[in-house]
Amino acid sequence: MTGPERADVRPPDADALAFLTRPGLARLWTAVRTRLERNGLRPAGAIRLDQLDAREREALSLLLARPVTGLTVTMRLTDLDTRLRASAVGRGLVAMLEELGPPLTDRRAVRDAAAAERAHVWSTARSELEATLLSAQPWAAQWLEEIRRGGTLARQDSHTAITVITQAIQTLGALFPGTNQPPTPATWGRGELATRTTGSAHGLDDGTLLSRLVLRGIALARGVESPADAPARRALWRMASVTPDEVSSTVLTYGLRPTGGTWRERALRERADHHMETHLTLRELRALRLEVPPRTRVHVCENPRVVEAAADTGGGTEPLICTSGSATTVVLTLLDALAAAGCTFAYHGDFDWPGIALANRIRHRYAAEPWRMRAADYEYLATRAQLHGTPQIPLTGTPTDAEWDPELTPTMAALGIALHEEAALDLLLEDLGTSVGTHPSGDSP
Known part of the structure; x- marks a missing residue:
């Protein structure tokens, strides 16, 4: 700014304001605003406008009090500032642009x-x-x-x-x-x-x-x-x-029978023999000796209701681990330990897109086989739900490819029904009681 603006200067009259805001000057004020903000709000340097149209040439000629006839014009900001102060506007560039708005920023x-x-x-x-x-x-x-x-x-x-x-x-x-x-x-x-x-x-x-x-x-x-x-x-x-806090988060288990000889392993075997579920903390997992017979098959489910129902029926001779939704650290710690002990895994979860995404992660990490999670299983359960008049849950969200079965995702997208794991509860319990059961399509999971 070339000098302080007078606080008692009146705003431009209506004619001056109408002239300053005419369309022919819009490009000029935009260029001046940009230059001032770069210059620390000082009217220094020059600006150049190219490809002027007739409307802009007329407006600039009136503003500068000299004819602008070409397609290009160059103006020094100090000259423009002086011209505005001497005109009916009565103030310099900074004050004038502040009044027209928006406020200038000293970048x-x-x-x-x-x-x-x-x-x-x-x-x-x-x-x-x-x-x-x-x-x-x-x-x-x-x-x-x-x-x-x-x-x-x-x-x-x-x-x-x-x-x-x-x-x-x-x-x-x-x-x-x-x-x-x-x-x-x-x-x-x-x-x-x-x-x-x-x-x-x-x-x-x-x-x-x-x-x-x-x-x-x-x-x-x-x-x-x-x-x-x-x-x-x-x-x-x-x-x-x-x-870290290793006691507030737990993993839900059922039928876990490690062969170690400490009281911890014996307690797990005793709870399994009495058909009792067990919640294990990270602290407990670190102390356990998770030795199991080679190639022990571990079933993994997504929802605690499956574990609860398995304990109620008292069936099953193979371990069942519940992720309780998206697998947390304590869940993965247990599954990692069982994988290191040579276990194999079969996984079942919800037939919705988050459920498919979780199944993909478990499959990648543990080479888990699908457990009643193929397209034929989904079609069977969806048909059974419709025959029983079960209210349908719309399948929402972005589809996720089921990497173990290329037919599952398009089948789910076509039917548009989400099926929670509980829809297959009787079939899962049957499998847990007799090892992995027969697939509706005749295939082993």
Whole structure:
């Protein structure tokens, strides 16, 4: 701006305002606005307009008080600013464009402020590293530089960025204290550690930005790769002597008979003999010796009702594991252990698109065979439901290819009916009582 605008200058009269907003000047004001915002709202430099039409030439001639006859015109912003001040408009470019709206943005000032905020974030982080003595750790500088280059914190507002990086440094400082710092517990509970450094027991929960930054620091400190999934994250926490919550999430089992000789394995066999279901935590799974006879066949279902019904009928000699919807870490931990023990798997779930997606994941991870999950099974169950007058659930969402049976997805899409696992409950119980039963189509699952 060439000088302060007078606060008592009256707004342009109606004729001046009508002239400024005429269509022939629209391109001019757009170009001027862009240049001013780049220039820190100073009327400096020049703009050029090409391919002028007759309407634009007329409007520019009146504005500049000189004939504009060609297809191109170049204007210095200082000259245009002076011209507007001396005219009936009575004010410079910045004030005039602000009045016409929308408000101008000093993009240079915005960039400078953002750069200053980023510098403040990293200055604060380096100071915190020194304060916690974490800077003495050989990996700490690499960790901080990786975070800076990654841009994760740059996408946060400065207050959030400073809070998160400070808490991450304090958390790592508690896990890797300097020699002159007070002693810390030999083993932390993750909730206890989170409360200490964030004030919330959930501050280091999976999925938070803070937990990702801390885990990257632990990985660098221990010389391992960053974790790619939930089991790997838990393992990495344990490498830093942090115990995740391993008791609140459970996996539902039935008929699990490990051959180990400790009281844990004996308790599972006894519950199986009494036809009782069992919920196992991650903590229990780590202590179990999951040895089973080679090639033991494990049935996997999606819904707890299947386990409940199997226990009620007292049938079945083979293990049954329930994913309880999308398989969580504790479910996958048990299935991984059974796979390592040489078990084979058969899977059944809901006939809807999320159910098909889950079946694909279980099939990929464990080479599981479909258990009454082929197109013929779906058609049989859909027909039976219609004959019994069972209310139909529309099949909604985006179709998912059933990778084990190319006919299943088009069959489901054609009939448009979702079938929950309970629709096949009697057939599943029959299979569990006598090993895998006969497929409606005559095929083995």
